[in-house]
Amino acid sequence: MALNIVLIEPEIPNNTGNIGRLALASGSILHLVKPFGFKIDDTRLKRAGLDYWQHLQVVYYENINHFFEQNKDANMVFLSSHGSQNHWDIPFKDNMFLVFGKESVGLSKSIITANSNKLYKIPLYSQHVRSLNLANAVSIVIYEGLKHIN
Numbered sequence: 001m002a003l004n005i006v007l008i009e010p011e012i013p014n015n016t017g018n019i020g021r022l023a024l025a026s027g028s029i030l031h032l033v034k035p036f037g038f039k040i041d042d043t044r045l046k047r048a049g050l051d052y053w054q055h056l057q058v059v060y061y062e063n064i065n066h067f068f069e070q071n072k073d074a075n076m077v078f079l080s081s082h083g084s085q086n087h088w089d090i091p092f093k094d095n096m097f098l099v100f101g102k103e104s105v106g107l108s109k110s111i112i113t114a115n116s117n118k119l120y121k122i123p124l125y126s127q128h129v130r131s132l133n134l135a136n137a138v139s140i141v142i143y144e145g146l147k148h149i150n
């Protein structure tokens, strides 16, 4: 039983390192879609992912089209602060793909529009916070998902 964490064009190495560590701890597969905002051997990524990176199941994609082509039959949901449904209402299933956007601008408008019925938000209870840190958002959703698939 496993979930798939997808990071589209991640920009901050510490976030990707932390999410790598989280993927390993939660038994999830990490999918990284290029271009990245850092080099994959960046010491900040390694430091945040500690010595765990070599044990991680990680799949790389050259770009977003490559990702969608390779996974066209996958059961996917998309995470955005603009989602209309709450993350605890995601119909989690084994092998589901949980797709997250980049730190600066989130998911592209075209992805949001094409998947509006599969767009989920983690509710935010202050008007002063527009979104969560990417690694925090992944943590919340992945452990909610594990409750349902295990």
Ligand SMILES: C[S@@+](CC[C@H](N)C(=O)[O-])C[C@H]1O[C@@H](n2cnc3c(N)ncnc32)[C@H](O)[C@@H]1O
Pocket: 079, 080, 081, 082, 083, 099, 100, 101, 102, 103, 104, 105, 106, 107, 120, 121, 122, 123, 124, 130, 131, 132, 133, 134, 137
């Ligand atoms: C820092 S956020 C991007 C912020 C960007 N300004 C936006 O409005 O989408 C990076 C990613 O974390 C995830 N994320 C952050 N806060 C979220 C929330 N409240 N609900 C769902 N996903 C969230 C989304 O996948 C988002 O694309």
